[in-house]
Amino acid sequence: DAGVIQSPRHEVTEMGQEVTLRCKPISGHNSLFWYRQTMMRGLELLIYFNNNVPIDDSGMPEDRFSAKMPNASFSTLKIQPSEPRDSAVYFCASSSSGGLETQYFGPGTRLLVL
Amino acid sequence: AQSVTQPDIHITVSEGASLELRCNYSYGATPYLFWYVQSPGQGLQLLLKYFSGDTLVQGIKGFEAEFKRSQSSFNLRKPSVHWSDAAEYFCAVGARAGGFKTIFGAGTRLFVKA
Numbered sequence: 001d002a003g004v005i006q007s008p009r010h011e012v013t014e015m016g017q018e019v020t021l022r023c024k025p026i027s028g029h030n031s032l033f034w035y036r037q038t039m040m041r042g043l044e045l046l047i048y049f050n051n052n053v054p055i056d057d058s059g060m061p062e063d064r065f066s067a068k069m070p071n072a073s074f075s076t077l078k079i080q081p082s083e084p085r086d087s088a089v090y091f092c093a094s095s096s097s098g099g100l101e102t103q104y105f106g107p108g109t110r111l112l113v114l
Numbered sequence: 115a116q117s118v119t120q121p122d123i124h125i126t127v128s129e130g131a132s133l134e135l136r137c138n139y140s141y142g143a144t145p146y147l148f149w150y151v152q153s154p155g156q157g158l159q160l161l162l163k164y165f166s167g168d169t170l171v172q173g174i175k176g177f178e179a180e181f182k183r184s185q186s187s188f189n190l191r192k193p194s195v196h197w198s199d200a201a202e203y204f205c206a207v208g209a210r211a212g213g214f215k216t217i218f219g220a221g222t223r224l225f226v227k228a
Contacts, residue, residue, distance in 0.1 A: 004157070033216075043158075043204065043218040056215055091157055103216065105157030 002026075004106035006092050012112045018080040021109045024073055025094030033103060034067055034077050035091040043091075049075065082113045116141040116209045118219035126225040127195050135190040135222050137179075137205030146208035147188040148216070149179055153201045161203075164188065175199070200226045 005024040013019055025032050033048040047057040049069045060067070064083070069075040079086055089110050093103040117140045127133050139145055146165050150158040162173025169181040179190045188205060205219040 031214075042220045045215065045217075048215075093157070102160045102163065103158075105159070107155075107157050 004092055004094055004104050006090075006106035006109050008109060009107065010110045010112075012114065013082055014114050015083055016081045017113075018078065019082045019086075019111060019113075021077040021090050021092075021111070023075045023077070023092030023106060025075070025092070026104055027073065029094035029096050029104070030072070031095045031097065032069060032075050033093040033095075034075070035093065035105075036088045037091060037108070038088045046077070079111075082111075084113045087111055087113050116145070116207050116215075116217050118205050118207050118217055120203075120205055120219035120222050122222045123220070124223040124225065126227060128227050129197050130194050133190075133192045133195045133199070133224070135203050135205075135224070137188045137190065137219060138186050139188060139205070139207045140186065141207055141209055143209070145188075147179075147181060148206040148208065149173065149177070149188075149190050150204045150206060150218075151175075151201050152204065152221075158204060161190070195224075195226055197226045197228065200224055 007022045031050050034046040035043050037043045046059045047067045048055055052069045067077045089108045091105050091108045093105045095101045095103045119138045121136050148163045149161040151161050152158045161177050162171045164171045164181045171179050177192050179188055181188050202221045202223045204221045206216050208216045
């Protein structure tokens with residue numbers, strides 16, 4: 001199995017631009033999680049989906065952030081417009097049973113907003 | 115609300131020495147507890163997890179953790195550390211709140227000296 005796939009691995013953009021991060025979960029997993037990791041705030045859960053439906057988006061920082069999961073094999077996290085404080089590593093993870101089971105993390109997308 | 119505290123930001127141990135990383139949690143019911151490891155530039159990988167049963171849990175890479183309800187602790191141990199164990203370690207607690215949510219601690223960075 002290829003594991004959780006994230007793209008791009010690195011993204012550098014300018015303030016105000018739209019950023020789209022992509023994730024392909026492990027085949028057969030029905031839960032998907034988006035996390036943000038920074039030095040100051042550590043690892044934060046942004047949103048998670050179960051069977052393609054958003055279950056908890058309380059961690060999404062503000063309306064500039066949105067996430068979609070149009071099908072079981074693809075999810076996006078979009079930031080529009082981006083700001084320098086959004087600079088972080090964004091991880092996608094998937095699991096087979098709503099988070100009670102092991103979460104498998106992707107390699108992350110390192111985002112730098114100038 | 116559930117929370118996780120890892121009191122040590124970083125720890126340095128000599129190769130071959132024993133290791134104990136501390137984790138305290140706050141949760142009203144029986145917790146689901148996890149330890150994850152993150153190597154530099156990588157996503158998180160599960161070391162072990164506790165849901166119920168035997169309070170001493172064995173994980174991968176020779177790690178173990180002990181759940182102590184009376185102390186609200188779930189400390190990670192390894193009898194003999196290898197240089198390749200240098201990484202950041204995250205304790206996490208999972209709880210049912212609508213769906214299922216995992217709360218991560220701030221992490222403990224382990225340095226191994228020769």
